[in-house]
Amino acid sequence: MADIVVEQGRLVRAASPRKRASLQNVLGRKSTVAFFLTLPLILLIVLLVLYPAFYSVYLATLNKAMTKFVGLGNFTFLFKRETFWMVVRQSCIFAITAVVFKALIGFIVAHFVHNIPGKKQRKWRGMLLVPWVIPPAMSTLAWLWLFDPSYSAFNYTLSFFGVGPIPWLGDTFWARFSVILVNVWYGAPFFLIMYLAALKSVPDQLYEAASIDGANWWQKIWHITLPMMRNIIAITTLFSLIVTFANFDIVRILTSGGPLDRTHLFATWAFQVGIQSSDIPLGACVSLFMVPILAVAAIFILRDVNKRGNEA
Amino acid sequence: MSRKTLTRRQFVAATAMSSTALIAAPYVRGAYAAGKLSIGFWDHWVPGANDASTALVKEWGEKEKVEVSIDYITSNNKKIELTAAAEAQAKSGHDILQMPSWWPHAYSENLEPLNDVMEPLIKQNGEVNGTVKYLGQSGGKWLAVPATPGSQIKGPCSRIDLMKKHAGIDVQEMYPAGAPPKADNWTLETFLKAAEACHKAGFPFGIGLGETTDSVDTAGAIFQSFGAELVNAKGDVTVKTDEVRQALEFYKRLIAVLPTDAPSWDDASNNKWLISGRGAMIMNPPSAWAVAKRDAPQVAEQCWTHGFPSGPKGRFAPFLPYFWGVWAFGKNKEAAKSLLVHLSSPAAIEKFVAASGGYDLPAYANMTKFKTWAEEGPPKGTLFHYPDPYKQQTMSIAASPAPPKIAQQIYFQATLTKMALRFAQGEKLDTALAWAEGECEGFMRT
Numbered sequence: 001m002a003d004i005v006v007e008q009g010r011l012v013r014a015a016s017p018r019k020r021a022s023l024q025n026v027l028g029r030k031s032t033v034a035f036f037l038t039l040p041l042i043l044l045i046v047l048l049v050l051y052p053a054f055y056s057v058y059l060a061t062l063n064k065a066m067t068k069f070v071g072l073g074n075f076t077f078l079f080k081r082e083t084f085w086m087v088v089r090q091s092c093i094f095a096i097t098a099v100v101f102k103a104l105i106g107f108i109v110a111h112f113v114h115n116i117p118g119k120k121q122r123k124w125r126g127m128l129l130v131p132w133v134i135p136p137a138m139s140t141l142a143w144l145w146l147f148d149p150s151y152s153a154f155n156y157t158l159s160f161f162g163v164g165p166i167p168w169l170g171d172t173f174w175a176r177f178s179v180i181l182v183n184v185w186y187g188a189p190f191f192l193i194m195y196l197a198a199l200k201s202v203p204d205q206l207y208e209a210a211s212i213d214g215a216n217w218w219q220k221i222w223h224i225t226l227p228m229m230r231n232i233i234a235i236t237t238l239f240s241l242i243v244t245f246a247n248f249d250i251v252r253i254l255t256s257g258g259p260l261d262r263t264h265l266f267a268t269w270a271f272q273v274g275i276q277s278s279d280i281p282l283g284a285c286v287s288l289f290m291v292p293i294l295a296v297a298a299i300f301i302l303r304d305v306n307k308r309g310n311e312a
Numbered sequence: 313m314s315r316k317t318l319t320r321r322q323f324v325a326a327t328a329m330s331s332t333a334l335i336a337a338p339y340v341r342g343a344y345a346a347g348k349l350s351i352g353f354w355d356h357w358v359p360g361a362n363d364a365s366t367a368l369v370k371e372w373g374e375k376e377k378v379e380v381s382i383d384y385i386t387s388n389n390k391k392i393e394l395t396a397a398a399e400a401q402a403k404s405g406h407d408i409l410q411m412p413s414w415w416p417h418a419y420s421e422n423l424e425p426l427n428d429v430m431e432p433l434i435k436q437n438g439e440v441n442g443t444v445k446y447l448g449q450s451g452g453k454w455l456a457v458p459a460t461p462g463s464q465i466k467g468p469c470s471r472i473d474l475m476k477k478h479a480g481i482d483v484q485e486m487y488p489a490g491a492p493p494k495a496d497n498w499t500l501e502t503f504l505k506a507a508e509a510c511h512k513a514g515f516p517f518g519i520g521l522g523e524t525t526d527s528v529d530t531a532g533a534i535f536q537s538f539g540a541e542l543v544n545a546k547g548d549v550t551v552k553t554d555e556v557r558q559a560l561e562f563y564k565r566l567i568a569v570l571p572t573d574a575p576s577w578d579d580a581s582n583n584k585w586l587i588s589g590r591g592a593m594i595m596n597p598p599s600a601w602a603v604a605k606r607d608a609p610q611v612a613e614q615c616w617t618h619g620f621p622s623g624p625k626g627r628f629a630p631f632l633p634y635f636w637g638v639w640a641f642g643k644n645k646e647a648a649k650s651l652l653v654h655l656s657s658p659a660a661i662e663k664f665v666a667a668s669g670g671y672d673l674p675a676y677a678n679m680t681k682f683k684t685w686a687e688e689g690p691p692k693g694t695l696f697h698y699p700d701p702y703k704q705q706t707m708s709i710a711a712s713p714a715p716p717k718i719a720q721q722i723y724f725q726a727t728l729t730k731m732a733l734r735f736a737q738g739e740k741l742d743t744a745l746a747w748a749e750g751e752c753e754g755f756m757r758t
Contacts, residue, residue, distance in 0.1 A: 064717075064757045065421075081754055082747075149573035150590065169576035252389075258523050259575035260730050275393055276724040278418035278717070279757070280401075 059284040066281060074285040083261055084286070087269045091290075093176070094265055095244040098183040102240060103233070105184065106191020113192070114199045125196070132189035140253040143182045144169075147254065172262040175255050179263050182250050187243075191236055198232040199225070238301040242294050266290050348379045349647045352395060352406040354462045354634060355384035356668065357599065364667035365461060365655075372654040378647050387412070387462075399639065407642035408651065410462070413447050413709060414723065416455035416635050417716035423455045424638040429649050430454040433656050438677030441707040443631045447716065456635035457652045458675035460664040463633040464597035465673060465698060465707070466529045468621075471515070472614045472691070474592035478513040479506035487618035489693020490686060492702045495619055500537055503621035504565060510592040511569035518585030518594040519570055520577030521733050523726035527577060529630035530595045531728040532710020534566075535559045537623025542722055542752050543714035549756075551749040558624075560741060563732035575733055587611055595630070598671055598688075598695055605690075613690040617698045619705055629700060631707035633675055670695045677703075721755040 026032055063070045078084050113124050131139065146152050147168035158164040168178050206224045215223065226233075248267035251257060257264035257272060264272070266286055274283015351369065356362050362384050373380040383406065385392050396415050399405030400422045416423060430448075434440060440448075444458045470483045481502070487493045507517045520527035535541075540559040544550045567574070571585070583600035585591040587608050594600060597617075604612035620629045636655070638648045654660060661674045662682050670684045680699040688695045700707075710728060711719035722728070727748055735744040 077754075077757065082750060149576075150571070151584075151588065165572070167573040167576065170573035171575075175576065255576060256523055256578065258726075259521075260733060271390075272724060275390060275397055277721040278397075278414070279721070280397065282757070 056284040056288060059281050060288050062281045064279050064281060070281075074281050075289075078282065078285050078289070083264075083269075086261060087264045087266060087286070088289070090176075090263065091245060091265045094180060094183070094247070094263075095241055098180050098187065098244050099237060099240050101180070101184045102187040102191050102244075103237060105188040106195050106236075109188070109192050110195035110199055113196055125193070128192055129189045131186050132193075136186055136249050137253065139186065140182055140250050143178075143185075144254055147178055169255050170259060172259060175259060175263050179251050179254055182254065183244060183247060186250070187240060190240065194232055194236045195229065198229040202228045234301050234304060238298055241297055245290055245294060347644050347647060348381070349373075349408070349644050349651065350381045350383070350406045351651075352383045352385050352392075352409040354392060354410045354459075355386040356461055358602070358668045358671055361461065361664075361668045361672075364663045368655055368660050368663065369651065372651050376647065376650060378644070378651075380651075385410075403639075403641045405639065407644050407648045408636055408638055410459055411456065411635050411637050412462075413632055413634070414716060414720040416448055416637055417450060418720060419637070420450050420455050422640055424640045424642065424645055424648075426454040426457055426638060426649065426652070427452075429457055429652050429656075433457070433653065434676070437656065437658060437661070437674070437679055440675045440677070441631065443707045443709050443712065444633050444675040446712055447633060447709065448635055450716075456637035457656060459634040459636045459655075460661050460672045460674045461634065461668065463673045463675060464631075464671065465700065466526060466533075466595050466597055466630040466632065467617060467619055467698070467705075468593050469586065469596050469598065469601055469615055469617045470593045471586075471591070471611070472616050474510060474513075474515050474614075475506065478515060478592065479509045481506055483616045483618055484691075487616065487697045489696040493619055493697060493704055495622075495704070498619065498621050500534070500562060500621045500623045504562070506592075507566060507569045513592075515590065515592040516569060516571050518577075518582045518591035519566070519574065520579075520582055521567065521570065521574040521729050522577045522581075523724075523729065524577075524579045525632065526579045526582055526596060527574075527729050528710045528723055528726050529632060531563070531732060532712075532723075533620055533628045533630045533708055534563065534623070535710070535728055536628040536706075536708050536712075537621075537625055538562065539625035541713065542711065542727060542748060543718050543755070545713040545715070547715050547718060547756070549749055549752045551752060552745050555625075556745065557741060560732055560735050560744065564736045567732065567736040586615070597673075598669075598698060601694065602669055602671065609690075616691070616694055619697060619700065627705045628708040629705035631673075631709060633673075670698065673699050717758075718752075718755045722752065725751065725755075727751050 059066070060074055061069055061071055063073070109128065113121060113128065116124055146154050149155055149165050149167050149170060152168075154168065155165040158166065166174055169175050202225060206228075207220055210220050210224055245265075246267055247265055248271070251263055251265050251268045252271070255263045257268045261269075266289060270283045270286035273286055274280045353362070353365055356365075366382060369380050369382060372378075385395055392410070392412060393415065395405070396409060396411050396419060399409060400419045403422070411419075440458060448454060448456050448458060470481075472483055475481045475483050486495050486498055510516060519530050535556070538555050538559040540553065540555040542549070542551050542556070550556075571577075571591075573581075582591075582594040582596055583603060586594045586596070586600045587604045589608065589611050601612055601615040601617065604615065620627055636652055638645055638652070642648055658679065661676070661679050662684075664672045665674070665682050666684045670688045674680070680701045680703075685695045685699055685701075686693065709719075709723075711722035713719075714722060731744050731748040734747065735741055739747075
């Protein structure tokens with residue numbers, strides 16, 4: 001709607017050739033104003049995102065001593081490493097499992113919260129958002145203490161039922177379980193709030209009409225809620241997938257990638273290879289490997305969103 | 313209106329007087345006439361230990377008329393490593409940067425050679441140990457100066473009571489305060505039997521099997537005690553040797569009696585293990601004991617720091633030195649060198665040791681008998697053998713003697729502990745060896 005107004009404004013002014021040429025006219029355009037207003041952000045993105053991204057591409061083409069151009073040599077080296085493929089596998093397991101559970105929990109809890117009346121709903125919304133608003137480094141430290149096999153509340157509680165002690169972070173299975181659990185705990189409120197917003201925008205008349213037609217709760221979800229939330233589900237999933245794939249802090253604090261590298265993700269392994277082992281080009285390669293995976297996911301999901309948008 | 317003319321004679325006289333005045337006048341030196349210097353020091357965990365560094369630098373700055381600024385950089389979350397990487401990339405930063413063990417080699421191309429500093433220091437303070445030479449020298453060139461703050465030996469810190477009761481070992485008798493050790497029987501076999509006995513009694517030794525330095529350093533010393541090298545000094549992969557097999561067999565027996573969560577331990581876990589009173593021994597510098605003095609005094613007064621058990625190829629102690637490096641792109645390199653000489657004087661080193669309560673270890677042979685180590689307690693003398701005053705141990709670092717740039721990767725990828733853990737968790741010996749061989753081949757990149 002706004003664009004049309006701008007166009008109309010421009011056309012009206014275009015009647016006078018003197019005004020059209022003036023700087024005032026250029027500056028007066030909404031698009032110019034919008035550009036200048038977003039310029040600080042554009043500059044920040046160029047400085048803090050684009051420049052490092054291109055610099056890491058450059059770094060990835062150097063040898064370990066960073067004295068020679070080796071082209072794609074680092075990638076071919078990486079593809080022969082057993083540990084690298086283990087990290088790829090683990091990153092996929094971590095990201096997909098965590099996102100599925102976050103989406104599922106977010107969806108279910110959003111329905112519960114949606115059905116809580118007025119004032120009480122605000123309280124629940126606030127409480128359920130707590131994990132998401134605590135800085136993850138801090139909350140993960142609390143989880144680290146909870147997972148401590150010798151002194152933790154978890155194992156202490158389990159001991160009353162004759163279970164354990166469970167080596168939460170010392171055993172491959174439990175370590176993977178623990179890092180995914182913390183990621184789900186941290187990320188589910190984001191899904192919850194997005195889904196809640198989407199649920200609120202579904203017209204009640206649709207549900208009423210469906211009830212009159214005799215639809216049960218599952219049919220209402222399948223034929224009304226899910227189609228109406230499709231776009232928000234796709235966007236949220238894509239966003240979460242990107243963030244979860246690039247996760248660093250949770251794994252770094254809980255396991256540092258251990259035991260036996262079995263919880264390493266791209267970011268933690270890139271840090272270990274690049275910074276701790278002083279092989280910055282190889283570290284850059286590891287982190288860049290995420291780009292094509294996420295780009296493909298982004299293309300598919302966004303294409304689908306566009307398609308549905310056009311249909312609408 | 314009269315106009316006075318300047319005669320030739322008057323001009324010559326005036327010029328001569330001005331020249332004389334300029335030459336004869338005293339040179340007035342400003343407060344910071346010799347320029348500026350910026351330093352990045354490791355942020356010491358001992359409260360007040362940074363004050364010793366600040367005071368020594370201030371003393372030097374006032375004497376040399378140099379304006380000095382100090383940043384204390386924490387080692388938490390690899391902040392020092394990140395700072396070093398950023399400064400080396402940007403070719404800009406501090407003039408002097410304190411860096412952990414492997415970093416002088418990692419940035420050798422960016423560091424100013426310091427032979428003119430190290431050679432007189434060695435004459436003054438005594439020879440440095442082999443690990444300091446291995447990490448601080450390249451092709452006869454000193455890359456950095458060993459720093460006393462932060463340098464440490466990660467030897468055994470035993471519980472006197474538990475070791476006596478459950479393993480029948482009197483660690484105070486074996487390593488008496490103020491006297492040479494009587495540790496001929498303190499071998500890896502004795503150590504293993506003690507570990508089994510303490511495990512049986514419910515007080516397992518707290519040795520980590522994770523990927524952080526404490527776990528790797530212990531593994532390194534044990535492997536070296538067997539003569540086991542994954543990559544030799546020439547850079548050849550030597551994983552499939554009898555020595556490595558022996559070391560792995562030993563580790564498998566040891567892992568069986570360690571805490572079940574040891575694979576996930578970090579550098580704080582062993583400290584907690586000792587302080588909580590659950591373990592009879594850990595491998596650590598006296599930081600755990602120092603915290604126990606505050607939080608669990610009944611545990612602290614039963615702690616005794618002593619030498620490493622010996623293996624078939626000798627007695628090796630894990631030594632982890634810090635270094636002070638001077639960037640080649642620094643702006644005041646001569647002043648930086650002068651400060652490093654000042655910080656490495658015997659008086660300065662003694663101050664560092666005292667300020668850290670005996671935690672900091674100088675790398676020089678003549679600097680192992682300060683009164684701090686003799687007097688610290690309780691129990692008095694608990695740190696006497698910490699600096700290895702009778703030179704009974706070979707100071708070593710895990711993954712040596714491989715060329716440092718390869719060894720650094722073996723070290724930080726924790727190849728030793730991972731290999732031991734794989735074998736102990738049921739992987740076939742040959743499979744574990746093949747995995748380690750593949751890893752080491754990958755570390756050969758240049």
